[in-house]
Amino acid sequence: MLSRAFAVLAAGLLGLALVPPAQASADGEVFLVAGLRGANEVGTAGDPDGSATVALRVAGDQVSFAIRWDKLDAPKLADIHLGAKGVNGEVKLDLVDGQLPANALGVSGTATADPAVLSALAADPTGFYADLHNSAFPSGAARGQFHQVSRKVDLRGVLQGADQATFSAEATGTRSATWWLRPSSSALDYTITWQGVQAPTAGTVSDGAYSRTELFTTKTGLPANLTGISGKARPVRQLDGQRASLEAPGGAVQATVSGAPFTHPRSFSAEVLLGSQIYICANNAFGQFGVTAKLKFGIDHSFVQPVTGPPQWVAADHSSVQVSSVFGRFPNGTGNIPELVLEVSQSGAATGLLSQATQVLRLNTQRGVAPAGPCTDGDRASSPYKADYLFLG
Known part of the structure; x- marks a missing residue:
């Protein structure tokens, strides 16, 4: 019996077929994911405890991305390099370039790249790597090679991480935003995504009179190509019925926080x-x-x-x-x-x-x-x- 089982194993992991590499989907999308570790840095000491996930949606000359990090200071630079595992290579695309709030744990956004670079990235993902740089590790805090996945990935789930939010708010229109919030005794976890809003300067929740909690703040505004941010803010006593606000040039986008049950993606x-x-x-x-x-x-x-x-x-x-x-x-x-x-x-x-x-x-x-x-x-x-x-x- 064992001999037959091992014969199956020899053909593939647990007898499961190794499916052929996927091509771009019917709408031209390719999804790539990298798992970053400080130990993967080459020629420099990365953060020994830090890790991160970078997920990409590649279509034409456009890259949509989500980055979530753990036990890392917020990056000042996140980029994609040409280079196989164990080899340093030149930068081919910047995803994030600019200071992020210190309490941030993730960002999402879009970038435009040379179609030839993206074609090469989609054809040979493991020949490229993502690298995060921060003030503590300017030469590289964490790095990981890309892998293609077979199914679509909801980038908002990567931005959100593991926790299920329990409060939400949504503002619709040409300038729209969504807030997912999870309060605890020690912190308020937040995820904010937006469309049509350029370089937000702050995110808050308030009762409009006496109470105001900053989710994030930045003097110069977030990098213009970002479309989402997640992180941890100080705890709050009351959320239901409060006003969520995303402040930005052109005026704030606001919505009322609700504790009604809802679902959202998680990765x-x-x-x-x-x-x-x-x-x-x-x-x-x-x-x-x-x-x-x-x-x-x-x-x-x-x-x-x-x-x-x-x-x-x-x-x-x-x-x-x-x-x-x-x-x-x-x-x-x-x-x-x-x-x-x-x-x-x-x-x-x-x-x-x-x-x-x-x-x-x-x-x-x-x-x-x-x-x-x-x-x-x-x-x-x-x-x-x-x-x-x-x-x-």
């Missing part, structure tokens, strides 16, 4: 806190038996069934996903398990942390390979590993 990165790849010996060689890992946000990672899988991720709120196909497999150096781009299907609760995930990327892998050399059939081995898992919706 996020969860690092392995403690994990091992599990192997079993059959025919005098080790093959995959399973995996056991605890991820950030309390996500458990395992196999549904030993050997045959498929891999699954289960959140504490009982939302879960299972691998349905392998879209891409990328070597990541000797001694490290490969990076993966996976399509997943829903297998748990209809709402919750993982309920919107359609794709999972395993990136920035360290160790975890099977033991080398002969073994005795039936022996098991545990190989500790680290990785970042990106859950995209």
